[in-house]
Amino acid sequence: MFIFHDKEPMNKSFYHQPTLELAKGMLGCLLIKETSDGIAAGFIVETEAYMGPLDKAAHSFNNRRTKRTEIMFGQPGLAYTHTMHTHCLINIVSGNAGVPESVLIRGIEPYTGQELIASRRPKVKNERQWTNGPGKLTKALGITMEDYGHPLDQSPLWITSGWTVSSDMIMAGPRIGIGNSGEAKDYPWRFWIKGNPYVSK
Template sequence: MKDFLNNIVPLPDSFFEQPTLELAKALLGCILVKETNEGITAGYIVETEAYIGPDDRAAHSYNNKRTPRTEVMFHRSGLAYTYLMHTHCLFNVVSGGEEKPEAVLVRALEPLNGIDFMKTRRGVEDLTRLTNGPGKLTKSLGITMEDYGHSLTIPPLYLAEGYRPESISAGKRIGIENSGEAREYPWRFWVTNNKFVSRHQKAEHVFY
C-alpha cells in the first residue's frame, strides 16, 4: 500500500486559487486520496459540480448564508467542505477565496487504489458502482464529517496530480430542481464517456 504513495504528488495550495468554474474542470483527472488505519484508498475524479454562492440559488451559501455548516466556505480555498445529505456524507472542495463562499462538489471517482477496502465498505463487487455517486465515493474512501475543514494538500485527505482528460463534457447539475434558474446552469462537468460518472446525459458543451 505504501508503494502507491511513492508516485503521488500532492497538489499545492496555489492550484485551488483558480476561479470555481475553472477549478471544477481542473479537478477532473486529479487523484483524491484518503489514508485511514485500514489502509489507503484513492480514485481519479471524473465528475464535479460547481456552486457559486451567494448568487447561486442552488448553493448552500446563497445570499451569503453563514451557518455552522457553511462556515468553512467563507475561508480560504483548498479546504474540505463535508456535509450530510440524508444519511450520506458528501465531499466538496472549498473555492472562491476568503469571504467568497463557493465550492466544487465531487460527484464520482474512478477507483484507483484500495479497491478491496472500497468493496468491503460498500458491500458491492461491481467496480462501476463503487464510487459513481457523491455518497458512494465518500463511503468507499472513508471520508466522514471529521474531515470538515481539513486542508486538501496534506494527509489524511488530499488531492494529487493525476491525468489531463482528453475531453470534458458539461451539462446541468443534478438534484437541484427547486433552485429556480440555477437548475439550468451547465455547471456539472465530467470526463467524456467515462463509465464511472454518476449519470449519463447529453452534453451541452464539450471542452478540448
Template sequence: MSQLLPESFYEQSTLSLSKSLLGKHLVHESPEGKTVGRIVETEAYLGVIDQAAHSFNGRRTKRTEVMFGPPGVIYTYVMHTHCLINIVSNVVDVPEAVLIRAIEPVEGVELMRKRRNKQGVLLTNGPGKLTKAMGITMDAYGSIITEPPIYIVDGPTPTDIQVGPRIGIDNSGPAKEYPYRFWITNNKYVSR
C-alpha cells in the same frame, strides 16, 4: 507518488477548478488502509449568486462557515444519509466550492468493496458512494486538502470533458439549469 497539488491550485475560479480537478487523484489514508480514486465528475457551486449553493445570498451558518474561509479547505455535509465532500475554492469570503461527484477507483479497491459491499461502477459513481467507499466522513470538515489524511495529487488531464446541468437540485429555481457539472467523456464511473 504523484505530485501533491499546492494550496495555490485551489485559488482559481470555481468553474475553472471544477474542470481542473478532473483527472486528479483523491487520496484518503485511513487506519484501515489507503484508497485512491481518479476524479471523473464534479459540480461547481457559486455561493452568493447560486441558488443551489448552501451559501446563497451570503447565508453564513455553522454548516457553511468553512466556505467563507481559504480555498483548499474540505467542506463536508450530510445529504439524506450520505456524507458529501466539497473543496472550497476561489478566495476568502467568497463562499464557493466544488463537489466531487464521482471517482474511478485506482488503489485500495478491495477496501472500497468491503465498505460498500458493491462491485464495478456502483462502487463510486455518485458523491455519497465515493465517500463511503473511501471512508470519508464528517470528521473531514474543515481539514486542508493539501495534506494527509485526505489530499489530492496530480493526474493526467483528460482530453475530452462534457458540461451540463447539475443533478438533484430541482428546487433551486433557474440555478438547476446552470451548466456547472463537468465530467470526463465516456467514463463509466460518471454518475449519469
C-alpha cells in the same frame, strides 16, 4: 509531507483558480484518503461547481452563514463535508476567502485500495456502482464529517495530480438533484470526463 506514489499534493495555488475552472481542472486529479484500515484512492471524473451568494443551489446562497457553511468562507483548498439524507458529501472550498464557493466531487474511478473499497461497499456487486455518486465515493474512500475543514494539501485526505484530461474530453451540463433551485437548476456547471463509466448519470 506524505508522498503517494512519488507525487506530492497539489499546491495551494491550484485551488485559487476561478471556481468553474477549478471544477474542470480537478477532473483527472487523484483523491486519496488514508485511514487506519489502509489507503484508498480514485481519479476524479465528475464535479459540480457551486457559485455561492448568487447561486440558488448553493448552501451559501445570499451569503448564508451557518455552522455548516462556515468553512466555505475560508481559504480555498479546504474540505467542506456535509450530510445529505444519510450520506456524507465532499466539496472543495473555492473562491477567495470570504467568497463562499465550492466544488462538489460527484464521481471517481477507483485507482488503489479496491479490496478496501469493496469491504466498505459490501452490497454492491457492480464495481461501477462503488464510486459513481457523491455519497458512494465518500463511503468507498472512508471520507467522513471528521474531515470537515481539512486542508487538502495534507494527509490523511489530499489531492494530487493524475491524468491529463484534454478539453475535448470535458463535458458540461446541468447539475443533478437541485430541482427546487429555480433557474439555477439549468446552469451547465456539472463537468465530467466523456465516456467514463464512473460518472454518476
